[in-house]
Amino acid sequence: MNETSNNTVIDERSDILETLAKHRHFLRFTTRDLTDEQAGQRTTASELCLGGLIKHVTSTERNWADFIQRGPAAMGDFKNMTEADFAKRADDFRMLPGDTLAGVLAAYEEVAAATDKLVADLPDLNASHPLPEAPWFEPGARWSARRVLLHIIAETAQHSGHADIIRESLDGAKSMG
Template sequence: MTSHQNPADGERADLLETLTKHRGFLRHTVRGLSDEQAARRTTVSELCLGGLIKHVANVEARWMRFAVGGAAAMRSEPIDWEGQFRMDPGETLDGLLDAYERVARETDELVATLPDLGLTHPLPEAPWFEPGASWSVRRVLFHIIAETSQHAGHADIIRESLDGAKTMG
């Protein structure tokens, strides 16, 4: 390591490489689909492939707002808790993928330029968070990676149910 390198540069690269890999799995799962196929539910779940892309993009954007400005920034845009998992009339898979790509670029740029991944903010009050807990930017990135990976697995099941295609194998 040269004297001008940030010791966390390797960590940032590892986090972004892992996130990029799981984003790629999710994107790969929707390859070659029509908008109708991307909007179709193939299981008893409300999930569809386009809705998963939309949800993961929204989650990533929301958590990165938290990473910079805390709970107030995270809540700065409304959340459609039910609609975030489905494609609305007029939405296209290409449009959702483009929005996801913009979010990914913004996240990657932010992670590369934030002065400290250890910066923490108190979590918003919610029944699923420990009262009074705080998360660092680093912890937020771990959460985004886990969320993306989990939903890439969901997408793989939906795609296999749709037409037999698999992300892996």
């Protein structure tokens, strides 16, 4: 049976997109009415800031969407990462000179639109790739496109919660409640 003609799969894609949209909204909402300086401010014991969280979620979503399309080659070589590679990854968690909140949010919107198109156009949510070798992945594991999309949702939701705490610590504003 062609997957796109199957109502269950169509509903599943709609559910994935709707859930992603909801969590993306809450993450973006934490930055409402902030300056670039506030978006880069640390407000907890953590190194995290709101702009950096959005940069991280953007990078994570982009990389996992690329994994769906290209497999483990899209993720890079985790076994041979250098200190410079780790430093570059750490930059995803902070606002750097020249970063603006508007720019960070625009990049996130671009990635979100590309992921949404990918979800709509994927011929098969069951298509899978082996995960790259990394200490944090189970050796020999494979993830389907569906599993990757669920991971993107989980990452977005988790960091949306982090963002809510950071924002509340910044100026008392809350996303909910």
